Amino acid sequence: MSNATTSDAGRESLYWKKIVVVLCLGWAVIWIYRTVLTPIFPEIQATIGAHSNAEMGLIASFYFFAYTGMQIPAGILVDKFGKKVVLIPGFCLFIIATLLIGNATNLTMIYAGSLLAGLGCGSYYGSAYSLSSENIPLERRGLATAIINSGSALGMAIGLIASSLLVKSMGMDWQIMLFIITGLLVLMTLVFFLVIKGGSYSASLVANPAASTVPEVEDTQEPSGLFSLRMISAYVMYFATCYGYYMIVTWLPSFLQQERGFEGVAIGFSSALVAFASVPGALFFSRMSDRFRAKKVQLIIFLEICAAVMLVCTVISPDSTTLLVSLVLYGLLGKLAVDPIMISFVADNAPKKGYGTSFGVFNFFGMSSSVIAPFLTGVISDSTGSKVMGFYISAAILLVGTLVFFTVNVLMKQKSPPQTAAQA
Numbered sequence: 001m002s003n004a005t006t007s008d009a010g011r012e013s014l015y016w017k018k019i020v021v022v023l024c025l026g027w028a029v030i031w032i033y034r035t036v037l038t039p040i041f042p043e044i045q046a047t048i049g050a051h052s053n054a055e056m057g058l059i060a061s062f063y064f065f066a067y068t069g070m071q072i073p074a075g076i077l078v079d080k081f082g083k084k085v086v087l088i089p090g091f092c093l094f095i096i097a098t099l100l101i102g103n104a105t106n107l108t109m110i111y112a113g114s115l116l117a118g119l120g121c122g123s124y125y126g127s128a129y130s131l132s133s134e135n136i137p138l139e140r141r142g143l144a145t146a147i148i149n150s151g152s153a154l155g156m157a158i159g160l161i162a163s164s165l166l167v168k169s170m171g172m173d174w175q176i177m178l179f180i181i182t183g184l185l186v187l188m189t190l191v192f193f194l195v196i197k198g199g200s201y202s203a204s205l206v207a208n209p210a211a212s213t214v215p216e217v218e219d220t221q222e223p224s225g226l227f228s229l230r231m232i233s234a235y236v237m238y239f240a241t242c243y244g245y246y247m248i249v250t251w252l253p254s255f256l257q258q259e260r261g262f263e264g265v266a267i268g269f270s271s272a273l274v275a276f277a278s279v280p281g282a283l284f285f286s287r288m289s290d291r292f293r294a295k296k297v298q299l300i301i302f303l304e305i306c307a308a309v310m311l312v313c314t315v316i317s318p319d320s321t322t323l324l325v326s327l328v329l330y331g332l333l334g335k336l337a338v339d340p341i342m343i344s345f346v347a348d349n350a351p352k353k354g355y356g357t358s359f360g361v362f363n364f365f366g367m368s369s370s371v372i373a374p375f376l377t378g379v380i381s382d383s384t385g386s387k388v389m390g391f392y393i394s395a396a397i398l399l400v401g402t403l404v405f406f407t408v409n410v411l412m413k414q415k416s417p418p419q420t421a422a423q424a
Helices: 002-036 038-048 053-081 083-102 107-121 124-135 138-169 174-195 201-207 229-260 265-291 293-316 320-333 335-349 355-384 388-415
Strands: none
Touching: 002 038, 002 124, 002 138, 002 174, 038 053, 038 107, 038 138, 038 174, 038 229, 038 265, 053 083, 053 107, 053 124, 053 229, 053 355, 083 107, 083 124, 083 174, 124 138, 124 335, 124 355, 138 174, 138 229, 138 265, 138 335, 229 265, 229 293, 229 320, 229 335, 229 355, 229 388, 265 293, 265 320, 265 335, 293 320, 293 335, 293 388, 320 335, 335 355, 355 388
8 A cells, every 4th residue: 555655656656757757848839939920020010010019019919819808718718628628729729820821912911810819818827727736736836837838938938039030041931930830730730739647626635635734834814715815916916017018028029129229140049038037036035935925925025116116227227238238127026926826816716716816817818918018009109109107107007906906905904903822
């Protein structure tokens, strides 16, 4: 019996590690798609005709509109039918979308493909983080989530550099980039089918009880409701965090080219600095949040304030060197660094029998900003001739979100009556 128990524990330990690797690769492929088009807007317009910044910004907004709209329905479906049943059809739809964009002859076809891609990708977030939260042991959750999220940075870097290098510098047709992504998506769908186990939430907990066991010393508060003040503050914080990040993802290459004089592959490499710097930042700060769980809220607040400052420094930098340092620090301290800590915060406070729905609602509020930011920044650019105001607005929104999060989780907590020993 002892040998059988040890063998089962070993298999489950291997399974959650496989999950970390697979989900990391899944994010990488998604982010290659998300970033591959932005550096090559001029090349796309050479094929489909000239369009305004606002119209080109709508490519990202259509994607994120569909992606955001899918978060809550997908989360509910994940809780009801399981991760695998939702994830694989979503990626099949994603494959169709990339084929449509790759064959597009006008902007309307690209809009339609972006909508389909958003719907397909919308299956991923709730599936991925309910899967990780149910299977990864609590003491490893922050670091493991950071590794999963590093796929976003990897994909962002690959997308920005590949499109700048292959299309801008080497003259490859931009459509070929979409067909390459299609192949990667087919491969990832096969990996999901082979690696991810079927089954429901309760089955996952039976298989890996370590993931659902909360150490008494580390977690002394009961989970919150889906719309408790604590959870609402997380939604507001994530909206603000995502707003600045998706403004950067969509418009930074254009800002560097049009307003700072960057050319060719330098645009992709400079934009990718955010992604490169985010990996060590995410790993370091998530490890800190695992070691000092009681300081998780303070760590989130610190990182968000630093990110807001770096957004402002990016546009007020007097020279290219200072600008690049600001981008590196934004990557080190910004969204991708704070994401695993926020996800861990939600996992600690969300209702434990509805992780898919909880993460769907959380990501819905965060990704709502990604619908607004690309289009609004494009409108600002068209009306003012500069994207600088877009950076200032992003920093202001981030500071307001941080203030709300601070008020709910620090000030209001200090005013609440202390728990007795029995309550704790």
